Amino acid sequence: MTDHYLIEPSPLCQLQMRRTSSLYHVYLDNLRKHFPKEAVLYTRDYIVSEFPRDLDEQIVSLEFLYMNDLHEDLSAAASSPYINDSAGYLYRLILNQSKQEKKENHLGELKSLHYKHPTLHCLHLFTLVYSYQDRNIYTALDKYLEECDQALQKVDEPLMYYYLNQRYQELLFYHYWKTNNSILASRYAYKMINTEVSPRRKSRMHHDLALCQLYNGYESSMESLIQSMDIAKKHGLRRFLRSIKDHTLPFISAFHLQTEGISTSDPVEQAHLALARGDYQRTRQVLLSLPSLSPFQECYLGLATGNHDMLERSYQRFIHERGDYFFARVPIKYLERLKSEHL
Numbered sequence: 001m002t003d004h005y006l007i008e009p010s011p012l013c014q015l016q017m018r019r020t021s022s023l024y025h026v027y028l029d030n031l032r033k034h035f036p037k038e039a040v041l042y043t044r045d046y047i048v049s050e051f052p053r054d055l056d057e058q059i060v061s062l063e064f065l066y067m068n069d070l071h072e073d074l075s076a077a078a079s080s081p082y083i084n085d086s087a088g089y090l091y092r093l094i095l096n097q098s099k100q101e102k103k104e105n106h107l108g109e110l111k112s113l114h115y116k117h118p119t120l121h122c123l124h125l126f127t128l129v130y131s132y133q134d135r136n137i138y139t140a141l142d143k144y145l146e147e148c149d150q151a152l153q154k155v156d157e158p159l160m161y162y163y164l165n166q167r168y169q170e171l172l173f174y175h176y177w178k179t180n181n182s183i184l185a186s187r188y189a190y191k192m193i194n195t196e197v198s199p200r201r202k203s204r205m206h207h208d209l210a211l212c213q214l215y216n217g218y219e220s221s222m223e224s225l226i227q228s229m230d231i232a233k234k235h236g237l238r239r240f241l242r243s244i245k246d247h248t249l250p251f252i253s254a255f256h257l258q259t260e261g262i263s264t265s266d267p268v269e270q271a272h273l274a275l276a277r278g279d280y281q282r283t284r285q286v287l288l289s290l291p292s293l294s295p296f297q298e299c300y301l302g303l304a305t306g307n308h309d310m311l312e313r314s315y316q317r318f319i320h321e322r323g324d325y326f327f328a329r330v331p332i333k334y335l336e337r338l339k340s341e342h343l
Contacts, residue, residue: 006195007031009158017158021060023047024159037199037235040068048073055084059119060160062091067163069200071095086120094127097134107131119160122151126167136322138178141171166195173205177212180325185212199235203228207244210252215329218256225252255330272300280304295321299331303338311335 007028009017026046030039047061062083065074077083078091090113093106110128115121125148132140141148152168155161169191176185189209193202206228213220225248232241250269253262254276264270271286283304287297295317302310311331318328 007159007162009161014158016153016156017161018156019056021057021157021159022052023057023060023064024157027064027159040070044068044070044073047077051077051080051082053082055087055117056119056157058084059087059117059123060157062087063123063160063163066091066094066098067166067201068198071098086115086117090115090120090124090127094123097127097130107135118151118154118156119164122148122155122164125151126164126171129171133174133178136324138175138323141175162195166192166201169195170205173208173212177208178324178326180329182212182215182326199231200237200240203231203235203237203240206231207240207248211248212326214252214255215333218252218258221252221256225249255333268297268300271297271304275300275304296327296330299334302331303334306338308335308338311338 007024023043023046027039027043030042033039034042043064047064052058052061062074062077065071065077074091074095078088078095080088093110097106107128110124110131113124115124125144129141129144129148132138148168148171152161152164155164169188173185173188173192176182176188186209189205189212192205193209206224210221210224210228213224225244229241229244231237232244246264246266247269250259250262250264250266250273253259254269254272257276259273259276262273264273267286271283274280274282274286280303283300287293287301287304290297293301295314298310298317299314301307302314311334314331315328315335318324318331
């Protein structure tokens with residue numbers, strides 16, 4: 001197997017590595033002997049068979065469980081009576097924030113926390129930025145960028161550095177994507193894709209890269225989206241695959257007016273497909289029946305009704321409500337389309 005090379009630090013990074021965890025050696029050995037999926041499961045068994053008491057070993061074990069989507073095991077470990085209070089508390093917050101149904105945001109709580117341990121400090125900073133992003137404040141990384149970079153350089157264990165570096169690339173991707181710098185965002189997306197061994201995360205990154213390439217043409221977006229779907233199919237990520245087929249695929253297809261053979265069970269994207277096919281009456285029928293409109297829905301209805309003000313309002317809502325300068329370009333594109341139709 002070749003995947004063990006992924007977690008080994010580069011010669012430059014080796015200079016900052018002062019120790020290696022037992023988990024690093026176990027996982028490295030498993031990657032040498034097995035395919036990645038089996039290596040993860042064998043390493044997981046090693047962790048849960050006798051959870052470590054040493055703080056550094058606990059942290060890297062918790063991170064391994066989180067980054068490999070073993071959330072049930074992580075929840076049990078983070079609540080164990082043997083877990084360090086600081087590490088357990090932070091990972092319980094991280095697990096809470098990672099759930100699909102985000103009912104509360106822990107920004108205020110996270111801002112009140114302080115960690116002297118270098119790895120926990122780095123992880124805490126990243127989690128703080130995630131919390132800002134969950135509030136659609138994508139410019140928050142500007143405030144913490146230098147501090148995050150310095151904190152990452154103090155992580156001195158190779159497996160923990162590997163995972164935290166992945167998290168950092170991901171933060172940079174979302175920051176540059178949502179602030180409308182798709183070239184830089186794509187660079188960090190490919191870094192993630194080339195170093196990640198978690199199928200769910202790799203599929204998600206290909207998916208987000210497909211959206212990031214929206215304005216580069218239909219083929220560019222679809223190339224990444226097909227890779228995302230292929231990974232999701234191969235690894236049985238049925239819920240995510242269904243979401244792609246119901247939302248992302250019809251969205252990209254409708255945006256680029258490539259709707260042949262495309263269908264969805266989602267009413268809003270049905271309206272979007274109808275819009276792309278010139279069936280403005282169907283679009284209006286669906287969207288006017290909704291109690292309120294998202295910026296995307298207001299954008300679609302603006303084009304279907306020929307309402308310039310609605311498209312301009314959609315643009316402002318993307319920026320002020322979502323901090324999303326990338327998708328704010330969609331109503332601008334539709335406004336250009338509307339104007340061209342009336343030439």
